[in-house]
Amino acid sequence: MKEAAAQRLIFLISLLFWTSGQVLPVRLTVIPSRSQFFEHESVILICEDENRSDGWTVRRNTTRDTRAECKGWGTPFGSTCNMDYLLPGDTGLYWCESMSGSSSSSSSIQLSVSGGSVILQSPVLPVMEGDDVTLSCRTRNPTHNLPAAFYKDGSFIGDETTGNKILNSVKKSDEGLYKCNVKGHGESPSSRISVKEKPPTTSPPSSSSSSSVSPGPGSSSVSLPVLLPSASLCVLVFLFLLVQLVVYLYSKPKVMKEEEERMTSLPETSGCSRGNRRKPNQEQEML
Ligand SMILES: *[C@@H]1O[C@H](CO)[C@@H](O)[C@H](O)[C@H]1NC(C)=O
Numbered sequence: 001m002k003e004a005a006a007q008r009l010i011f012l013i014s015l016l017f018w019t020s021g022q023v024l025p026v027r028l029t030v031i032p033s034r035s036q037f038f039e040h041e042s043v044i045l046i047c048e049d050e051n052r053s054d055g056w057t058v059r060r061n062t063t064r065d066t067r068a069e070c071k072g073w074g075t076p077f078g079s080t081c082n083m084d085y086l087l088p089g090d091t092g093l094y095w096c097e098s099m100s101g102s103s104s105s106s107s108s109i110q111l112s113v114s115g116g117s118v119i120l121q122s123p124v125l126p127v128m129e130g131d132d133v134t135l136s137c138r139t140r141n142p143t144h145n146l147p148a149a150f151y152k153d154g155s156f157i158g159d160e161t162t163g164n165k166i167l168n169s170v171k172k173s174d175e176g177l178y179k180c181n182v183k184g185h186g187e188s189p190s191s192r193i194s195v196k197e198k199p200p201t202t203s204p205p206s207s208s209s210s211s212s213v214s215p216g217p218g219s220s221s222v223s224l225p226v227l228l229p230s231a232s233l234c235v236l237v238f239l240f241l242l243v244q245l246v247v248y249l250y251s252k253p254k255v256m257k258e259e260e261e262r263m264t265s266l267p268e269t270s271g272c273s274r275g276n277r278r279k280p281n282q283e284q285e286m287l
Helices: 002-021 208-212 215-265 273-286
Strands: 027-031 036-038 043-048 056-062 075-077 080-083 092-098 109-114 118-121 133-139 148-152 155-160 164-167 176-182 191-193
Touching (some): 027 092, 036 118, 109 118, 118 176, 133 148, 133 176, 155 164
Antiparallel strands (some): 027 043, 043 080, 075 080, 118 133, 148 155, 148 176
8 A cells, every 4th residue: 555655656746747847838929010120120029938937038040140149139138138229130030048048949030120111011920821911011101001012932923002912811822932012112021921720620610701800810819828728737637647547456456466365375264254263263272
């Protein structure tokens, strides 16, 4: 019995270690939420996970530096990194990494700083399959939106008098490098749009035509962060119950074995109470 309790304790302790060793996903948030900026604009980069907000640092790869920490090119504040005066040389890949330098890191984001007067405003993060995506071509001092030409992977995909191009119900094939051009102002840098496949477990009424309705994508983006922790909790509870079951099944045959041993140690008498009583008497008579 003691042995079983000790085993249970060992299981629980290793379970605890296993859980604390799990790495929380971290993500990089860009404010304002776009991937292209004009020279001299400012941007805030925030590393966030579900529990701790500290312990992360923003790193970047540019043509000049590699895996450089925020303190070398920005102003760190906890897990946040401020850049007050962007320059074209800040163009590069940005991501979050744990301060301790361990393996966990976020996916990276490409930020582009234009020395020119046109930028493309496009989603920073991957978009969900079926979502509508607005590409906005902006000039440095917008009095009103100017007509713009849009390009995907170098090919012309259309003129828009409003300066905005809407990609309806995006598919995987819409992934690519986008840029725009405003006559008389110039061309924007290129930015990549990534399309995430919709998870197969979404609610049924989400046809491609209804994707512009806000409750669809809104509710899914709310439920997912809630779903993930509770799902991992379920896994933990399941594992705990599994361990209990294993411990129970393991200890049961042992008890039976002990009983068997006790029975077999009594000669001839097969568990009968009268036999048990007679046996010591017989021994006394022999003595
Ligand atoms: C940054 O650059 C280093 C060295 O070239 C490379 O190993 C690393 O994968 C790059 N990081 C990202 C996120 O691309």
